Amino acid sequence: MRVAAVTVSHRRLYWSVAPATLHPAVTAHASLGWALLPETAGATRQAIADALAETCLLAGRVEFFDLREPGQAGDTYVRALQAAGEADDPLLGAAVLAHSAFVPGWAGDREAAAERMRAARAYARRGPASADLLAWLDAVEAECETRCGNTRTALHLIGHAEDILTAGSSHTSPAWLDWFSPVRLAAFKGNVQLRAGHLPQARETLLSVLSDLPTEADKQRTVILGDLAAVEATAGEPDRACEYAVRALDQLDTTWYATGMERVREVRRALAPWQHEPCVRDLDERLYGWGTTLSALAR
16 A cells, blocks of 8 residues: 555664654645544555554654653554554554653653553553564663663663573564664663663674664664763764764765764763863754754754
């Protein structure tokens, strides 16, 4: 069906297309799906509802990670869950609920994030969940726990996710689960190690991820470079921190990603003790250039 085909097309573009281009197309696609849904029944209605849920999930991802509009993303995830319910697709429901956990998790609301993760796991148990999906749920919960200051719990969850991927599963992953892989689990792990203060381990993990990322993973690359910069800043190596931060800014010039820019800004705050060093001043020239500043303010 055309609605499903357009969903696949948008999904493939997510990792390399600027949100200013992708988001209007995705929201227009969602509007079409909501208009078509009441006019259909049976298998056709289920197929449209599935495509609509995927589209709303993608729109929510753009709003949360690319545009940093958590309130709007939360509303979109509600609509995505409604569509997944219309399709009676529990695995897609689990994915939506886990994404929605990022909203309170990043705000430091552990109880709300944990409740959404419990719901996501309940939905995952209703369907033939693949090892990738189950490991990703652990990774999401690990990130939420990390944001709430519970790095020991987060590291345990990452270890459990690694065990799940090693054991594997007879169930295949849904086509829409294209945002997760062993490399992306390692990216989660490197960030947790960084925030836990395990700097040598974080450096090793993140460097491995950087070398293994697929070429089209432009947005994820900015995050990894930002985390590597944070490792070096925490280790008291401002020159190396600035080098990674500038590389992240180079990537952001090509593909904007608000989450990646947040990583760079966190690094700049960590570099305050060295703010008069030439490398930090050079970083400021890049960080507060016309294009970068306008991009940040416009979003």
